[in-house]
Amino acid sequence: xxxxxxxxxxxxxxxxxxxxxxxYRRLLGLVYRPGDEPPGDPAPDDxxxxxLTRPDGTRTLAFQHVEHLERTTWPAPDVPMQLHLDLTxxxxxxxxxxxxxALALGARLLLDRSDDPDEPLYVYADPAGHPFCLFVAEPAxxxxxxxxxxxxxxxxxxxxxxxxxxxxxxxxDDPLGAEREVEDPEPYVAAFHRIDSDRSxxxxxxxxxxxEVVGTMQLTLLPGLSRSAATRLQxxxxxxxxxxxxxxxxxxxxxxxxAWGHERGASLAQLTTDLSRADAHRFYxxxxxxxxxxxxxxxxx
Ligand SMILES: CC(C)(COP(=O)(O)OP(=O)(O)OC[C@H]1O[C@@H](n2cnc3c(N)ncnc32)[C@H](O)[C@@H]1OP(=O)(O)O)[C@@H](O)C(=O)NCCC(=O)NCCS
Numbered sequence: 401x402x403x404x405x406x407x408x409x410x411x412x413x414x415x416x417x418x419x420x421x422x423x424y425r426r427l428l429g430l431v432y433r434p435g436d437e438p439p440g441d442p443a444p445d446d447x448x449x450x451x452l453t454r455p456d457g458t459r460t461l462a463f464q465h466v467e468h469l470e471r472t473t474w475p476a477p478d479v480p481m482q483l484h485l486d487l488t489x490x491x492x493x494x495x496x497x498x499x500x501x502a503l504a505l506g507a508r509l510l511l512d513r514s515d516d517p518d519e520p521l522y523v524y525a526d527p528a529g530h531p532f533c534l535f536v537a538e539p540a541x542x543x544x545x546x547x548x549x550x551x552x553x554x555x556x557x558x559x560x561x562x563x564x565x566x567x568x569x570x571x572x573d574d575p576l577g578a579e580r581e582v583e584d585p586e587p588y589v590a591a592f593h594r595i596d597s598d599r600s601x602x603x604x605x606x607x608x609x610x611x612e613v614v615g616t617m618q619l620t621l622l623p624g625l626s627r628s629a630a631t632r633l634q635x636x637x638x639x640x641x642x643x644x645x646x647x648x649x650x651x652x653x654x655x656x657x658x659a660w661g662h663e664r665g666a667s668l669a670q671l672t673t674d675l676s677r678a679d680a681h682r683f684y685x686x687x688x689x690x691x692x693x694x695x696x697x698x699x700x701x
């Protein structure tokens with residue numbers, strides 16, 4: 401069986417979605433998905449869909465505009481509670497697999513929009529009659545920012561599955577990586593899904609104007625109790641393509657990564673680098689990293 405569907409967020413219907421979103425944003429300490437913030441005057445605030453996330457970007461609640469909403473009379477049974485779950489799967493094959501599972505588990509099909517090329521989707525009633533949706537998630541690739549390095553425009557993106565071969569190519573194109581990486585793509589694809597499904601991780605690719613992957617790094621937010629409950633930003637798998645090295649791209653990637661971590665509450669950045677990488681040590685020291693600790697590793701057999 402492929403990976404189980406995951407809950408993307410819970411969707412609440414409302415006539416005034418801004419008012420409801422504001423209520424939950426304040427009550428739960430959430431933030432708007434970029435682009436969903438209240439528009440400044442005089443722009444109209446007339447969207448029909450808003451999303452709130454945790455500060456780390458994890459989706460939590462969405463709000464769907466409706467013209468009329470009959471208030472639930474709960475606990476009286478006349479008008480029941482109204483909300484629905486959105487469940488996502490990565491591709492069409494998984495959609496069909498989990499469609500069959502949902503029906504087998506007792507879901508009743510309410511809407512079949514599985515032939516929609518943009519968002520193949522089914523809507524069901526769960527056994528208690530609550531509607532829920534199962535659909536193929538939007539492509540995982542997501543523009544995060546633009547960098548100008550040495551006069552060139554580069555795009556910072558959340559890596560998608562299609563980027564995995566290029567990332568592994570960069571990891572391998574290195575004296576240490578050449579020894580460590582395997583030919584079989586399967587473990588990399590499985591690892592990609594584990595990383596991508598956890599919003600504490602961000603696998604980054606940097607693309608040039610032609611769409612080529614010229615840099616990568618994996619960022620992780622590590623919550624902790626020590627250091628007055630500091631959140632750490634951990635960087636791993638940092639690579640700039642050989643043709644781009646020395647252009648300032650590595651420094652620009654780290655400036656971006658530090659800002660990404662800081663915005664999400666990290667107060668300390670940390671990394672390890674092989675003792676043989678003298679150039680990389682110089683690079684990190686220039687970025688303000690200090691070798692205050694010894695990094696120890698051992699294989700787990
Ligand atoms: C380390 C790395 C990410 C830096 O990115 P970059 O785009 O080359 O970095 P910048 O242009 O911003 O800075 C250049 C500095 O990077 C360092 N550097 C490390 N490897 C380098 C390389 N092969 N070529 C050029 N600079 C390199 C040097 O300190 C250089 O400064 P210098 O002028 O004093 O030599 C990149 O060179 C790389 O991918 N190297 C190979 C893999 C590696 O060491 N990764 C880090 C593992 S923890």
